[in-house]
Amino acid sequence: MHTEHLVERNPRVSGHELLDGFRPSERFGEVSFDTYRPDPSQPSQAEAVEKLKAFAAGVGGGQSSGNGFFSKLFGGGGGQKGTSAQGIYLDGGFGVGKTHLLASLWHAVPGPKAFGTFVEYTNLVGALTFRHTVEALKDYKLVCIDEFELDDPGDTVLMSRLMRELADAGVKLAATSNTLPGSLGEGRFAAQDFQREIQVLSSQFDVVRIDGEDYRHRGLPEAPQPLADDAALEAAAEQAFSGKTVAIDDFDALVEHLSRVHPSRYRALIEGLDAIVWRGVRTIDQQAVALRFVVLADRLYDKDLPILSTGVPFDQVFTEEMMAGGYQKKYYRAVSRLTALAREGGEAA
Known part of the structure; x- marks a missing residue:
């Protein structure tokens, strides 16, 4: 031994080395929708697989040229009303396989694409600066955000801005969390003071609930x-x-x-x-x-x-x-x- x-x-890690590491970890390096084992007593798990497969089929459809979801949300662009959300959000308790499914989505779509935890994205902004992070990610087809949490007002505003710019560039977003997007920030800071930013984050996702016990x-x-x-x-x-x-x-x-x-x-x-x-x-x-x-x-x-x-x-x-x-x-x-x-x-x- x-x-x-x-x-x-x-260790010393450059911003570009951080960016290169935005992929599923070894634990989820070869997972797929087929290797996910839904609990037969929890039908929402099998339903989540089908919804994610459908979402994967729609990734990579091209840039939005300024008419993306956030442009419409803030009154810009000329898109039609009723456009579906730019992202999908997996909500469920601990150990129901959300990260497995998010990694399976990442593996199922073409690149360029990124996969990282919420804190890794905020750390990336700290290493590269906000503008360079947007430039690095805006041409990606998919950005996956695991363990989505808002722990302070600064993170709320930061991620709101980042996802607004990525979505307007046509990037599809996928996230997991143990908290519904409208409840992010509760109990950590005065969420009502940042309701606009939280609402921006909440509105952009189609929420998929996954029930079950910790596998x-x-x-x-x-x-x-x-x-x-x-x-x-x-x-x-x-x-x-x-x-x-x-x-x-x-x-x-x-x-x-x-x-x-x-x-x-x-x-x-x-x-x-x-x-x-x-x-x-x-x-x-x-x-x-x-x-x-x-x-x-x-x-x-x-x-x-x-x-x-x-x-x-x-x-x-x-x-x-x-x-x-x-x-x-x-x-x-x-x-x-x-x-x-x-x-x-x-x-x-």
Whole structure:
């Protein structure tokens, strides 16, 4: 077993390298509509597949030459009334396969196209500037936005402007979220003060509801408890990850290190690893730290990196107040994904 430490990594990623990475992660690198397994007891899942296939067939129909959806919305252009929305929006709970379906849509249509999480697009704007991001994406046929969230007013206005310009350029948009578009921002900031921007985001999507239970835990036993001590952790890691590259870190040092690495670089931070080992996982009690950790959890899940740990179980890594607050859906998603990775680590050990 070759060991490394995330706290010793400080990757540098250019804006163009970020753009090149806007494609489904390894976990969803070869999925398709045919590999999605709808739950027979949830007819909305099979219906979502058919709606997405129909949407895919309409992608790549050419530029709108200024008569796009947003031009009509704001009174510009000469298009006819009743034009269908420029995008499709998958709404549902955790683990119903929304990302699988979004990645399947991406694979099903011709390029150029982009696939990334909401936070990756905001990070791209920060790296390239808004105007260069628009220029980079405006000739794409499809832009997929996974885990759509509006966490602050700045993101609301930013994504409203970005999607307005992309849609007016004829780009088709597809998104997933655990929140209906009209409810984005609730509980995080004074959403009523930004109702126009939120309404712009909401109106452009045809909403497809997907019901069901979290497939990551469907019919499976509870996640394994963390190991008892460091000696047990080292023995389990040697057994489970022999011949692999593993990052071993103290949890406190790791979360402190995340404050010095921009979230846009978390994908590069874990590049080349096969597994994760954390000593002394504890409950995070600061919101800013917790939100950074959520991004890391998402990237670990993207790469399907099994986790072994000591300390508290992952359903206790966020405080009760956080799990009940405005960002609760982010935290529940992270707990679901970390639990799945801990289960993989436990099975390997």
